[in-house]
Amino acid sequence: MELLKQSIRQMINISDEEMNTFLSFCKRKSFPRKAYLSDSGQSIKEIFFIEKGIIRVLITDIGGTEHTTHFAIEHQYIADYSAFLTQQKSKYQLQAMEDSDTIILTKEAIDWGYKNLQEGEKMGRLIAEFYFIYLDTRIQNSYTLTPKQRYDLMSTIFPNIHNRVPQHMIASYIGVTPVHLSRLKKANRQKL
Amino acid sequence: MELLKQSIRQMINISDEEMNTFLSFCKRKSFPRKAYLSDSGQSIKEIFFIEKGIIRVLITDIGGTEHTTHFAIEHQYIADYSAFLTQQKSKYQLQAMEDSDTIILTKEAIDWGYKNLQEGEKMGRLIAEFYFIYLDTRIQNSYTLTPKQRYDLMSTIFPNIHNRVPQHMIASYIGVTPVHLSRLKKANRQKL
Numbered sequence: 149m150e151l152l153k154q155s156i157r158q159m160i161n162i163s164d165e166e167m168n169t170f171l172s173f174c175k176r177k178s179f180p181r182k183a184y185l186s187d188s189g190q191s192i193k194e195i196f197f198i199e200k201g202i203i204r205v206l207i208t209d210i211g212g213t214e215h216t217t218h219f220a221i222e223h224q225y226i227a228d229y230s231a232f233l234t235q236q237k238s239k240y241q242l243q244a245m246e247d248s249d250t251i252i253l254t255k256e257a258i259d260w261g262y263k264n265l266q267e268g269e270k271m272g273r274l275i276a277e278f279y280f281i282y283l284d285t286r287i288q289n290s291y292t293l294t295p296k297q298r299y300d301l302m303s304t305i306f307p308n309i310h311n312r313v314p315q316h317m318i319a320s321y322i323g324v325t326p327v328h329l330s331r332l333k334k335a336n337r338q339k340l
Numbered sequence: 341m342e343l344l345k346q347s348i349r350q351m352i353n354i355s356d357e358e359m360n361t362f363l364s365f366c367k368r369k370s371f372p373r374k375a376y377l378s379d380s381g382q383s384i385k386e387i388f389f390i391e392k393g394i395i396r397v398l399i400t401d402i403g404g405t406e407h408t409t410h411f412a413i414e415h416q417y418i419a420d421y422s423a424f425l426t427q428q429k430s431k432y433q434l435q436a437m438e439d440s441d442t443i444i445l446t447k448e449a450i451d452w453g454y455k456n457l458q459e460g461e462k463m464g465r466l467i468a469e470f471y472f473i474y475l476d477t478r479i480q481n482s483y484t485l486t487p488k489q490r491y492d493l494m495s496t497i498f499p500n501i502h503n504r505v506p507q508h509m510i511a512s513y514i515g516v517t518p519v520h521l522s523r524l525k526k527a528n529r530q531k532l
Contacts, residue, residue, distance in 0.1 A: 210483070217479070230473045233472075269464075270454075270461045270464075272465040273462075273465035276469045277425050277464075280422065280471050284421070287409070288399065291431075
């Protein structure tokens with residue numbers, strides 16, 4: 149669990165004893181490619197820390213069309229964090245795009261952390277702020293960046309993503325049609 | 341500052357002494373209708389608590405079109421919270437839709453709170469979580485609710501909003517054209 153430990157220590161000061169108790173509430177879980185880590189309609193009691201693999205978040209609209217809203221890769225956390233916080237049913241699905249290894253931070257672990265870790269509330273604040281900034285930046289970018297800029301930004305944030313997930317999911321994440329995405333990729337290749 | 345005190349006490353336990361010191365960092369400010377509370381390109385060092393009035397948040401896209409992304413009314417907080425947290429330049433504008441009275445929570449107040457309030461970090465966590473849930477719910481609704489459902493939901497969240505702000509801003513917030521909004525309003529009137 150070294151990677152998770154490092155990630156927590158980047159957020160807060162935590163003693164070895166605190167860390168060990170916190171981690172005793174966590175558990176490992178692996179998911180084969182295409183498996184769902186969590187499903188719409190479920191109660192969400194888990195946050196996933198990704199040790200290996202790539203996860204996509206999708207939502208299905210009223211017309212039945214799937215939209216890929218997020219990706220998360222190694223050393224990142226992923227969850228339907230709204231549903232985790234509100235304990236209302238999830239509307240998202242989390243799907244493994246490769247065989248993936250995760251560490252599950254249970255609701256029990258998080259609640260224990262808020263009560264017992266010296267800086268537990270700070271960790272919760274930083275996680276919520278991170279998620280908020282991430283989401284809001286996505287919204288801002290949808291207005292203020294061109295499709296080309298959003299494509300380039302995505303390639304920076306998720307290196308090698310084009311070899312890891314199907315192109316139509318990338319198009320959905322950027323908010324362009326698959327045909328538009330092909331044109332963007334072609335234009336970038338011609339510049340090299 | 342009674343309303344702000346109540347709002348804070350709903351989030352955390354706080355002594356009178358802590359409250360008074362915290363509020364000593366805050367200040368009142370009024371804005372006439374159409375005035376901007378904060379502008380794009382600015383550094384954001386203030387969160388506004390609305391005592392009276394209504395504020396809209398807008399962003400201008402690369403084509404120069406304004407999009408109304410949020411409203412906030414009495415007893416709510418509003419800010420470009422991402423820019424406040426990251427201290428990067430704001431891309432949003434906050435505009436008063438009526439003569440509005442606010443209490444400004446300065447960055448100095450918030451930073452002091454994290455360090456000195458017994459439950460300051462918890463307050464920060466709850467504010468960030470609230471913002472995150474609000475934003476994520478907006479995104480979910482754009483996929484999973486019909487325009488009619490989004491219209492009805494907005495009327496519940498912001499009672500009387502139709503008499504307080506121009507219709508084209510409401511249409512923008514819901515994500516429909518002004519013509520579509522007129523049809524939704526007409527259909528609702530005919531049901532009464």
